[in-house]
Amino acid sequence: MPKAIAIGIVCFAGKVLIDRRPADAALGGLWEFPGGKILPGETPEACVAREVLEEVGLTVTVGELLATLEHDYSDFVVRIRAYLCHSESDAARAIACDAVEWVEPRELDGYTFPVANAPLIPLIQQRLCP
Ligand SMILES: Nc1nc2c([nH]c(=O)n2[C@H]2C[C@H](O)[C@@H](COP(=O)(O)OP(=O)(O)OP(=O)(O)O)O2)c(=O)[nH]1
Numbered sequence: 165m166p167k168a169i170a171i172g173i174v175c176f177a178g179k180v181l182i183d184r185r186p187a188d189a190a191l192g193g194l195w196e197f198p199g200g201k202i203l204p205g206e207t208p209e210a211c212v213a214r215e216v217l218e219e220v221g222l223t224v225t226v227g228e229l230l231a232t233l234e235h236d237y238s239d240f241v242v243r244i245r246a247y248l249c250h251s252e253s254d255a256a257r258a259i260a261c262d263a264v265e266w267v268e269p270r271e272l273d274g275y276t277f278p279v280a281n282a283p284l285i286p287l288i289q290q291r292l293c294p
C-alpha cells in the first residue's frame with residue numbers, strides 16, 4: 165500500500181511557496197511543497213489545508229488537483245496528490261520545516277526536491293506561467 169500524501173502548490177502574487185525539510189527528517193534538507201500524510205477519514209483537500217497551516221502557518225483555499233505522482237523510494241512507495249492552493253498573504257513561517265521561500269515558477273529549477281517531484285515542476289511552470 166502506498167503512503168497517501170497530499171501537498172499544496174501555494175500561490176500568492178505569481179510566486180509559489182516552498183519549504184526545506186528538517187535536516188534530521190527523511191529526505192532531510194531537500195526542498196518540498198508543504199504537505200504530509202492523509203489521516204484516516206480525511207479528504208486530501210482537508211489534509212492539504214491542515215498541513216499547510218501546521219507547517220507554514222498559512223490559511224489557504226485549496227483548488228484543483230494538478231497532478232498525482234507515484235514513486236518507489238525502495239523502503240516505501242508514495243502516492244502524492246498535488247493541489248493548487250491560493251493564499252491571501254505571503255506571511256509564511258518556518259514552523260515545522262527549516263526554511264520557507266516564495267519563488268517564481270521558473271526559479272524552481274534551482275532547488276533540489278525529492279525525486280518523486282520531478283514530473284511536477286514542469287507542470288507547475290506550464291500552469292502558472294504558460
Ligand atoms: N510534504 C511533501 N512530501 C513529499 C514531497 N515530495 C515527496 O517525495 N514527499 C514525500 C516525503 C515523505 O515520505 C512524504 C510526506 O511526508 P511528510 O514527512 O511531509 O509527512 P508529515 O508532514 O505527515 O510528517 P510526519 O508525520 O512524518 O512527521 O512524501 C513534497 O513535495 N512535499
Ligand SMILES: [Mg+2]
Binds near residue numbers: 199200201215219
Ligand atoms: Mg510534511
